[in-house]
Amino acid sequence: MKKISNTLIRENAFAELRRMILSQEIKPGEKLNEKEVAEQLGVSRTPVREAFHKLELEGLVEIFPRRYCLVKGVTHGCIREIHLIRSQLEPIAAYHAVDHLSDEDIDQLSSLIEQTKKLMVEGNAQKIMELNDQFHRTINEASNLSRIVSILNNMQDYIVSFRYSFISRPELAQRSIDEHEEILFALRKRDKEMVKKLVTQHLEGISEYEDVILEDLKPVPN
Numbered sequence: 248m249k250k251i252s253n254t255l256i257r258e259n260a261f262a263e264l265r266r267m268i269l270s271q272e273i274k275p276g277e278k279l280n281e282k283e284v285a286e287q288l289g290v291s292r293t294p295v296r297e298a299f300h301k302l303e304l305e306g307l308v309e310i311f312p313r314r315y316c317l318v319k320g321v322t323h324g325c326i327r328e329i330h331l332i333r334s335q336l337e338p339i340a341a342y343h344a345v346d347h348l349s350d351e352d353i354d355q356l357s358s359l360i361e362q363t364k365k366l367m368v369e370g371n372a373q374k375i376m377e378l379n380d381q382f383h384r385t386i387n388e389a390s391n392l393s394r395i396v397s398i399l400n401n402m403q404d405y406i407v408s409f410r411y412s413f414i415s416r417p418e419l420a421q422r423s424i425d426e427h428e429e430i431l432f433a434l435r436k437r438d439k440e441m442v443k444k445l446v447t448q449h450l451e452g453i454s455e456y457e458d459v460i461l462e463d464l465k466p467v468p469n
Contacts, residue, residue, distance in 0.1 A: 256290050261298040263288065268307050268320055271408050275320035279308070321405050323461045329402045330457065334450045336395050337387065342443040344389035345434060352389060353434050356382060360427050367424070372415040379414060382427055386434075386446075412460045419456065426452065 264284070267273040281299065285292045299316045302308040306325075309317045348356075363378045380403060387396050403410075414420050426449045433441040 257294045257297055260288055260290055260294040261301050264295075264298050265302060265305070265307065265404075268302065268318055269404055269407055271320065273318055275318055277318045278315040279318060280315055321408070326406055326409050326461065327457060329406055330450070330454050333399065333402055334447065334454065336399055337383070337450060338443045338447045340387045340390035340392055340395050340399065341430070341446040342390075342439050343392055344386045345437055345439045345442055347389045347391055348386070348434060352385065353431065356385060356427075356431055356434070359385075360424060360431065363424055363427075367417070367420060370417075372411060372420070375420055376411050376414045379410070379423060379427075386430075409460060413453065413456065422452065423449075 264273070264279075273279070279299070281292050281295050285295045288295065299308060299310055302316075303310050306319065307321070308319055311317065359378050359382045363375055363382075366375045366378070384400070384403075387399050390396065414423070426445070430442060430445045430449065433445055
């Protein structure tokens with residue numbers, strides 16, 4: 248764990264613990280001790296205690312008073328539910344994004360795809376995942392549907408390990424690149440219905456591999 252600053256201690260303690268759980272740096276089944284975590288983060292026990300309670304509200308941990316905090320992490324059922332939410336909301340965001348993406352924005356999406364192709368040769372799954380997220384985030388945010396964007400961004404946090412495991416498989420990473428190019432082509436044509444259809448198909452394609460990937464999730468490297 249890394250030390251956190253005195254500024255916004257409560258928020259930082261929660262954010263750091265949440266990040267570590269979602270990335271599986273802290274794995275499901277681990278028991279967290281309030282005093283030990285406070286020492287590792289370099290803060291008092293109060294912000295850690297508050298962070299534990301917020302994490303419990305999100306369903307990421309279970310608190311056993313005066314004993315320990317049990318990490319539950321993200322369950323397979325949670326991941327499936329998130330993919331269902333994404334498959335409904337992201338095509339809508341993409342549809343509306345067509346009206347707001349500038350030619351420069353679309354050129355930037357093209358650049359992201361080209362960078363991803365180069366990273367495929369290097370086998371840099373972590374960086375590929377980051378560029379993949381940037382591609383989707385750029386389109387989503389261009390929709391100007393702030394509530395949907397907020398939900399989608401939060402969903403991405405929850406499935407970081409799933410996304411990394413997906414991208415770590417070269418054949419699936421290549422398929423993702425190919426589908427991104429199809430989406431880009433439809434964006435250049437300003438074909439809203441085609442964009443919506445292609446994003447839907449893209450997300451459905453990811454869901455096809457859920458069971459395989461869930462059985463062999465790869466933790467995201469530090």
